[in-house]
Amino acid sequence: MLLAADVGNTNVVFALFDGREIKARWRIATDPRRTGDEYAVSLLRLIELEGYTREDITQIIIGSVVPRAIHNLTVLAEKYFNVTPLISGTGDAEWGFELDIEQPSSLGADRALNTLAAHExxxxxxxxxxxxxxxxxxxxxxxxxxxxxxxxxxxxxxxxxxxxxxxxxxxxxxxxxxxxxxxxxxxxxxxxxxxxxxxxxxxxxxxxxxxxxxxxxxxxxxxxxxxxxxxxxxxxxxxxxxxxxxxxxxxxxxxxx
Structure with missing residues (x-):
């Protein structure tokens, strides 16, 4: 299963996917100082309450408009799920569509993700x-x-x-x-x-x-x-x-x- 993390300025929304179907979702207040360990305390319990285990999660992807949060979520993925996360817009998770604007690197991940999903x-x-x-x-x-x-x-x-x-x-x-x-x-x-x-x-x-x-x-x-x-x-x-x-x-x- 896929664990997706949408990191906004106000909340981090975690969603558990089976294919394209969302099986569960959780919302945690965004705090760039929150460590991977602190995320784990909340998230692992929430996953358990929905009837899943950490072993069910084989892929993790992060989309973030708060750059400081990416490191701590990467620690969460690697330490508690033994998964190297995908970071949206980079590496194997490049956008795959044209950013026809003056400063492509300044576009927020949420807006790029909306573009991708809406066009599909x-x-x-x-x-x-x-x-x-x-x-x-x-x-x-x-x-x-x-x-x-x-x-x-x-x-x-x-x-x-x-x-x-x-x-x-x-x-x-x-x-x-x-x-x-x-x-x-x-x-x-x-x-x-x-x-x-x-x-x-x-x-x-x-x-x-x-x-x-x-x-x-x-x-x-x-x-x-x-x-x-x-x-x-x-x-x-x-x-x-x-x-x-x-x-x-x-x-x-x-x-x-």
Missing amino acids: KYEGDLIVVDFGTATTFDAVDFTGAYKGGIIAPGINLSLDALVGNTAKLPRIAIEKPKSASVIGRNTEDQMLIGVFWGYVSLIEGLIRRMKEEIGRPAKVVATGGLAILFDEHTDLFDAVDSDLTLEGLAILAERAA
């Missing part, structure tokens, strides 16, 4: 929107080449900045406003309208501009934790694919096997 699963030109710590918009052409994109503050970052830099605004949960009105009658409603519908307007505007620049029909594929929330209340997306990044890791590992 969906036809034609694509715009991939990933709701993570940052919200990213990536253009993938019909050949599978990565053409560039946009980085915007994630909605939680925007809310943190709003609350953290004001004296009286309260912390609120991100959800669709209960009223259809965009004129709030109290502070909490006004904040929620600004955060939710303001973010929808940002997404709509950027997708529209990207489609105009691409100049051909492009499907919009959304991934990340908040994709479902926005999909429920808008018609922005042609597909919502919550496991896109993990599937990109499985595809790379399959090619390297």
Whole structure:
């Protein structure tokens, strides 16, 4: 079985694959100082709770936007699973598609993995929107080449900045406003309208501009934790694919096997 580690700025998502099928997944807060031994304490127990053993894992792949975490996860793989891990984008796990941008080495592993999986699963030109710590918009052409994109503050970052830099605004949960009105009658409603519908307007505007620049029909594929929330209340997306990044890791590992 394959153990995939998707290391984001906020969380590390581990997924256990049997072929392309995810059998189990776990989320651990990202901390670059966390050692391989510390990862093992949590992960080995979680694997056991799902009815698997460390011997079931024969391949490990890591995709990380936090470079400092790679060493400790490599220690985890080698010490506790006796496996030399694949590192996405390097060696046997090279991307295998064109990075048609000015600084290819600067592209985050998550965005490259989304590109790889989206092109394999969906036809034609694509715009991939990933709701993570940052919200990213990536253009993938019909050949599978990565053409560039946009980085915007994630909605939680925007809310943190709003609350953290004001004296009286309260912390609120991100959800669709209960009223259809965009004129709030109290502070909490006004904040929620600004955060939710303001973010929808940002997404709509950027997708529209990207489609105009691409100049051909492009499907919009959304991934990340908040994709479902926005999909429920808008018609922005042609597909919502919550496991896109993990599937990109499985595809790379399959090619390297």
